[in-house]
Amino acid sequence: MEADVLSPQKSAAVAHGDDTVPLKAGTTKKADAANGDVDMGEFEDAWDDELVSEDEGDVVDCASESDEDEAGNGMAVDDEDQGDDEEDKEPEVKVYLPGQALAADEQLEVDNSAYMMLHDLKVEWPCLSFDFVGYGADADSLNYPLTTYAVAGTQAAQFGRNSLMILKMSRLHKTQNDGRGDLDSDQEEDEDADDTNAADEDPILESQACKHQGGVNRVRATTFQNRCVAATWAETGKVHIWDIESHLQALTTPGFITPAEAKLPIYTVQSHGRHEGFAMDWSHSHGGLLTGDMNSNIYVTQRDASTGAFRPDRIPFAGHTSSVEDLQWSPTERNVFASASADQTVRIWDCRQKKRPAITVHAHDADVNVISWNRNASYLLASGSDDGVLSIWDMRSFTSKDAQKQRTPVASFKWHRAPITSVEWHPTEESVLAASGADDQITLWDLSVEHDAEEMQEMNAAAQMEVPPQLLFIHQGQTDIKEIHWHPKKAGVLMSTAGSGFNIFKTISV
Template identity: 35%
Template sequence: MPRLPSNFVSKKKKKKNGSDDDDDEKKNTNSEDEEEDEDGGYTVVGEDVTDSSASEEEEEEEDAMMMAGGEGAQQKPTKTQQQKQLERPKVWRPPENSQEGASDEMEYDATAYDCLHAFSHEWPSLSFDILRDDMGDARSKFPHAFFMVSGTQADQASKNALSISRVGRLKKTGGGTKTSSRNNNNNREEKKKKKMNSNIDNNSDDSDEDDDSDEDDDSDSETDDFDASNPSKSGKPTLHVSSISHPGGINRVRLMPQNAAICATWSDSGHVLAWDISTAFRSLQNSVEDQKNQNVVNEKKMKIAPKKVHSKHKEEGYALDWSSVSAGRLASGDNTGSIHVWEPTDANVTDWNIDCGYADGHDGKSVEDIQWSPSEATVFASCGGDGGISVWDTRQKPKPAIRVKAAENCDINVMSWNRLANCMIATGLDDGGLKIWDLRHFDPKGKTNPKPVAQFTFHRGHVSSVDWSPFDSAMLLSAASDNTVCVWDLAVERDAEEEAQAMAENESNAEIPDDLPPQLMFVHQGITDPKEAKFHSQIPGLIVSTALDGFHAFKPFNVGPET
């Protein structure tokens, strides 16, 4: 039975790195304690940011709370440790030949994130997609909210669901707090002076009671930053979920770009299904409107029949994508190497004719991913277990127009077609490699094999997701089984003089390892086996990821506009 999410917790714990794991390789690591209701299985966790401006009185109160916390209590960091957390984020990576039994401790660095929140559903999710909403484009002011659809991988087929979620009141949890007045050790005195200068209350005494009242007023503001020293007064993020029963586990889910009420799912039963989720979405909107400050999960999954069930694939698969140019056009690929193209029968996309004749693109190996061209209605690309990339034109079936050998003895797991620079495709490999391709270098006659315009070997596990930024044509997101989600900026080049100057100006800056690509902008950790990661197309810099232990929504301090 679905369970209500718990409140955001304010405890912070260190995550330890075992000797056999390469899971946590950076210091930009977050780990949360999850507080669960006795009835609950949907959880929401918000990362507390320790602020060195907290008063001694508040520190004593927190010490008392920690002492009363029993076995689950964490040792409170000292002021020196708190100040270290507010230093410039450092990059750290364990050596390749770390000794067995060695243990390393890493702490979450609040200054590395403008926003960091976590939440989880009843079952893990392999795939999700973000709904385009009507709350505006290029949103930068906190708090944030967004809608998403995800699919479960339950222990029994009958327990699976297609879940539509609204995540709301995502507060600013770090980054900018280092420049706010809360970081001043004389924060309370500053507030008193401001009250006097603005003549808010000339007759008031400067009591703590007045200050607490002022902080309450601040926390009620929808645009106020997350208050690290008083997280309980900053408002609680919310999670509202509406679910539809789904036959079997969901390998991949994708929303139709032109109509977010229609989505397609790849089931592990071997079927591809198309759904109209508008009923569940309306139910979710009503829940949000009626209970804005409460977490809501529909206890009973909706029983909605799919619009279409396609059973012609011989095996299950993962490749699935809608065309952003031609409404309702869909492509699905399976583990036998077959690709089926769905063509809508009418403008309202009520049904499809499905062409199953695309089968010669990957030598009978699995089709791992599919991407439609962002500019041409009849062109799509696929990658697969043969280590190749195939570019198809639906007017020239059944064979691909172009075939490229992109990897030797290695699967290409995922790909992303750049929607701002249409000639660029990014691929993620099973050996952890990332390769960037320029389609203009592909030879239609197949006489020459192109070389990637860029390639990186940073990940130490298979790459499970790549996604180009919708705001910056040079920015790329990747996720891998080494428990990292990385942000890359391909426009960056190493400048030795600039690095030397930065080191001279600030001794706390970390030395840059020789094997660290200069294009690597950010590494997010604190997750277990991430499966997909996506940029939000309407909130610049906001990233959402799904992993074995749930979802993370975060904004790195150096990605997107300043907040």
């Protein structure tokens, strides 16, 4: 399969006639395709030749070199049209935030100094879900250029053209710009030396594909007995489990031929009948797969550690009164998991008790779309709802007597102007999390940031709106953002999928 070009993203600077006024680093907005800023590439039809293909496609870096200088607080000024007169007055520095109106002659352009790395991948069919795969000798390496692996599932216009894609993204080099934000000069020089050769090379996308019956609502990957496995929630109401180890070998070993049996799922969970679903999570301690459907049912499918055989549970966990939207295993308790539902509740379950949840909390005044369990501070749970509210919960205050009780979160943010579509804690920084919304924003938050009244007053006055002090970074440029994930091993690398394609980036702030 082939993915062709990536396009430059536009962000972080508003143009006023001949002058360019810098904006807050990292506030991005997609360019207008009608102006020629987006050159869409397409995947080839996977079914014209074989179900699995190994064609190599070029991926063009979306962050090209820019003619920028630093302006005080790390924001960049484009001096292309400032002329040679050094005595000319520097343009006024302004802050742009999503929701602010732009004049007819204003546009947003990417501020490359806000990113260590930024790449934008356009695909033929959008993907609602993806997951990183820890694979290869460099799985833990953060040396540039990066190589990483992922699985994703398509939402094709035709039922029979969907696929599970296994992706290898390599030669992901750093964004080329004059400033490196918080890096000191020695560190910058060393990293630039490491990436000298990669700077002039285009990133590469290689892919394998397995034909998938129906669109993929969600995909999650795990490792079981030293083999990479992926599960897909299909719009048909079935959950398919795939052994993708041979596909990954084909992407890394020249001449390796993927066996025919790898094109088919190794097991299909049919516990949900014909009820479609989205919620899914693998247990990292015992390999159990949680799945929840739109009929309020939750099932667990176990895998035998000795034989590898799957054992589906036919009796559901009962308690929710509406669609189960998300599921998360506890990072510390083997038999405990959390669920989020359109019934506006978050529930904590013990696998040994199916008749009712251990704890039920009325968490939001709208559908609870997503949850994320903090792996570094296991008492913290984040949730996002249909009304754009992002909440942080301290579960040490939860008790079994809280059934249906409205609890108060330890933190709550109403920044997004549309439903929260994804939320995830940073894999190593316990106070940092990322969220995405249907308002085409990805926001990074640090709960450890303390409120500075004077600083925030100045910031809010410049922005002409109230900005939470915990809001670190805003990334834009994609349309209809569906899901985000931190790379579990490459610190600070974040990937997102949207109706307009994929972004993979690392900011200078995290």
